[in-house]
Amino acid sequence: MPVETILSAITNTLDEQMAKDDTIVVFGEDVGFEGGVFRATKGLQQKYGKERSFDSPLAESAIIGSAVGMAVNGLKPVPEIQFQGFVLPAFNQIVAHVARYRTRTKGTYSLPMVIRMPYGGGIRALEHHSESLESLFAHIPGLKVVIPSTPYDAKGLLTSALQDPDPVLFFEPKRIYRAFKQEIPDKEFKVPLGKAKVVKKGTDITVVAWGALVREVEKAIKLLGDDINVELIDLRTIQPYDKDTLVESVKKTGRFLVVHEAYKSFGPGAELISTINEKAFLYLEAPPTRLSGFDITVPLPKGEHHFIITPERIAHEIKKVVNF
Amino acid sequence: MLTKQYDPLKGKILEVLDYKGKIVNEKLEPKIDDETLLKMYKTMVLGRIADVKALQYQRQGRMLTYAPIKGQEAAQVGVIAALEKQDWMVPAFREMAGMLYKGASLKQLYLYWYGNEEGNHFDEDLRILPISVPIASQINHGAGVAYAAKVQKKEEVAVAYVGDGGTSHGEFHEGVNFAAVFDLPLIVIIQNNQWAISTPREVQTKAETLAQKAVAYGIQGIQVDGNDPLAMYIAVQEARKRAIKGEGPTIIEALTYRLGPHTTSDDPTIYRKDEDVAYWEERDPIIRFKQYLIDKKLWTEKDDEKYNKETTDFVNKTFKEVEKTGLIELDEVFKYTFETMTKDVAEQLADYKEYLKEAK
Numbered sequence: 001m002p003v004e005t006i007l008s009a010i011t012n013t014l015d016e017q018m019a020k021d022d023t024i025v026v027f028g029e030d031v032g033f034e035g036g037v038f039r040a041t042k043g044l045q046q047k048y049g050k051e052r053s054f055d056s057p058l059a060e061s062a063i064i065g066s067a068v069g070m071a072v073n074g075l076k077p078v079p080e081i082q083f084q085g086f087v088l089p090a091f092n093q094i095v096a097h098v099a100r101y102r103t104r105t106k107g108t109y110s111l112p113m114v115i116r117m118p119y120g121g122g123i124r125a126l127e128h129h130s131e132s133l134e135s136l137f138a139h140i141p142g143l144k145v146v147i148p149s150t151p152y153d154a155k156g157l158l159t160s161a162l163q164d165p166d167p168v169l170f171f172e173p174k175r176i177y178r179a180f181k182q183e184i185p186d187k188e189f190k191v192p193l194g195k196a197k198v199v200k201k202g203t204d205i206t207v208v209a210w211g212a213l214v215r216e217v218e219k220a221i222k223l224l225g226d227d228i229n230v231e232l233i234d235l236r237t238i239q240p241y242d243k244d245t246l247v248e249s250v251k252k253t254g255r256f257l258v259v260h261e262a263y264k265s266f267g268p269g270a271e272l273i274s275t276i277n278e279k280a281f282l283y284l285e286a287p288p289t290r291l292s293g294f295d296i297t298v299p300l301p302k303g304e305h306h307f308i309i310t311p312e313r314i315a316h317e318i319k320k321v322v323n324f
Numbered sequence: 325m326l327t328k329q330y331d332p333l334k335g336k337i338l339e340v341l342d343y344k345g346k347i348v349n350e351k352l353e354p355k356i357d358d359e360t361l362l363k364m365y366k367t368m369v370l371g372r373i374a375d376v377k378a379l380q381y382q383r384q385g386r387m388l389t390y391a392p393i394k395g396q397e398a399a400q401v402g403v404i405a406a407l408e409k410q411d412w413m414v415p416a417f418r419e420m421a422g423m424l425y426k427g428a429s430l431k432q433l434y435l436y437w438y439g440n441e442e443g444n445h446f447d448e449d450l451r452i453l454p455i456s457v458p459i460a461s462q463i464n465h466g467a468g469v470a471y472a473a474k475v476q477k478k479e480e481v482a483v484a485y486v487g488d489g490g491t492s493h494g495e496f497h498e499g500v501n502f503a504a505v506f507d508l509p510l511i512v513i514i515q516n517n518q519w520a521i522s523t524p525r526e527v528q529t530k531a532e533t534l535a536q537k538a539v540a541y542g543i544q545g546i547q548v549d550g551n552d553p554l555a556m557y558i559a560v561q562e563a564r565k566r567a568i569k570g571e572g573p574t575i576i577e578a579l580t581y582r583l584g585p586h587t588t589s590d591d592p593t594i595y596r597k598d599e600d601v602a603y604w605e606e607r608d609p610i611i612r613f614k615q616y617l618i619d620k621k622l623w624t625e626k627d628d629e630k631y632n633k634e635t636t637d638f639v640n641k642t643f644k645e646v647e648k649t650g651l652i653e654l655d656e657v658f659k660y661t662f663e664t665m666t667k668d669v670a671e672q673l674a675d676y677k678e679y680l681k682e683a684k
Binding site: 029030033034037055056057058059061062085086088089124125126127128264265294295296297299300301302303304305306307312313316 | 388389436438439440441443455457458459461489490492493494495520521522523527528529587589590594595649650651652654656657658661666668669672673676679682683
């Protein structure tokens with residue numbers, strides 16, 4: 001089995017699916033010739049030509065807006081937004097059109113497309129390069145939001161996304177793009193959208209995370225040693241999320257902590273905790289809790305350490321919930 | 325009117341100095357006093373040295389991601405030199421030399437690329453808006469600044485910067501159009517440095533020039549040799565006069581070249597040829613401007629050597645001061661979300677401090 005990083009798994013999955021489905025086109029700023037600033041689309045133009053992998057003019061709304069038209073007319077667009085912080089000019093297209101086309105046309109048009117973009121902090125980047133904006137999109141009916149945390153899931157989820165009949169936003173945790181490698185099957189396989197993964201079974205507390213923070217929770221679990229038996233769940237799909245797995249886990253552990261880098265207020269943690277309250281209230285032994293980004297603009301790198309959620313802080317929060 | 329003489333639709337490019345520093349059009353040579361000429365040159369050299377050093381510091385792991393200006397100093401300094409103190413500079417993110425001329429300190433400009441918000445905390449009277457990374461969004465801000473100047477009858481213009489890539493963006497169109505409709509005192513400087521990361525200018529527009537976009541907005545536009553500080557100066561001078569008289573915005577396309585990478589994360593050898601870079605290195609704005617000043621007997625090679633040495637020392641000293649600033653205090657990152665911190669955010673801060681105390 002090939003050994004892959006999240007980044008190489010994405011490139012190879014795009015390659016595999018483009019070979020199989022000639023309606024797939026990848027495009028965006030610097031995506032074609034150079035293969036993207038992170039090289040996620042490296043080699044695809046050379047292999048599939050300039051019509052299927054190309055550099056667009058510098059305009060995010062044109063990238064997503066044109067993807068709408070492409071999807072209507074028989075292509076499967078896979079646009080890349082260079083950094084999530086730059087998606088906002090395309091927000092209008094995503095919210096006003098991509099999310100609503102199926103509803104508005106009663107299914108005449110369904111807009112299958114995968115909008116890829118790197119997201120998240122912790123790489124000491126410039127302004128607008130460190131955001132975690134998943135709740136902005138997960139809030140909108142008609143959009144699926146997917147975030148892998150391992151090379152295996154990157155391939156499996158991206159394959160599912162590319163074969164999904166509806167638009168999928170695929171957010172890539174750039175901080176761990178190349179952080180570690182994993183053996184993954186060479187042949188096509190899928191990880192279903194909307195299904196969380198129990199990374200580690202446990203009995204004392206359910207901790208949910210996604211993207212780069214799954215590894216940070218794993219480090220926290222190591223710090224805690226044998227004292228607390230944590231059940232770790234990787235949500236993998238933010239919308240529609242896997243309520244059953246969360247609720248089942250909390251019914252067993254009685255405690256719930258969600259960890260995310262996104263801002264706190266009206267963030268994804270608020271949604272998950274509501275579900276736990278609605279579906280597992282009588283099983284709770286402590287208030288369901290969130291550890292999240294503060295409600296402040298992500299600071300520039302010399303202040304970013306205050307914002308980044310460390311394994312130590314996660315371990316501390318787990319202890320607080322367990323010892324409530 | 326220069327914009328009529330140098331009609332971009334006729335392929336005309338405004339030049340005063342050729343790349344060897346000789347005047348090619350004597351009638352157009354601006355009457356700039358010696359002190360200003362020297363200030364322009366010295367700022368270009370300071371910008372250059374600060375740029376080269378920033379790249380070195382970044383390679384040594386002492387500076388974060390940085391967007392170099394090398395080769396574009398004239399397109400920045402030539403513009404700001406033609407403004408008045410009360411005029412506004414609305415930068416994109418590759419205008420360090422222009423910001424220096426407008427009065428920003430090198431220490432502060434370095435702090436931005438060092439990862440500290442202090443780098444955008446300019447004194448109000450400098451009239452420099454913060455660096456704008458979201459492409460072309462600042463053009464609209466420039467239009468708004470110009471609108472406020474107009475309705476309050478202030479004798480001010482706004483100068484907004486954008487790159488060649490930025491002209492593809494919706495916000496470029498929206499901002500220029502807004503300013504055009506209301507005849508606002510806005511000057512849009514397009515630093516056409518030929519590349520938007522790896523994407524060449526040809527992929528941005530089918531139009532022959534970026535300046536000709538002005539025609540469709542019903543405003544004036546001109547293509548200028550952006551490596552010629554005198555040509556940039558006179559183009560802005562004329563645009564400013566029109567703007568103040570209420571005759572509306574101007575688009576000035578500065579033809580230049582990004583000699584360095586897009587940012588320190590970029591490797592331009594992947595997508596462009598060495599001979600293209602060599603061609604533009606010969607057209608370096610600093611080489612020609614120095615020659616012009618030497619020919620005018622305002623400067624000597626000896627002065628140059630001395631100034632370069634002093635400036636290098638100054639830049640090194642400044643960066644050491646920047647490094648001393650270190651990490652940002654916790655309270656600082658919470659302080660500026662609102663004028664008064666909300667109760668919830670204050671609680672988040674207090675909880676975090678409690679955690680830090682317990683974690684010790």
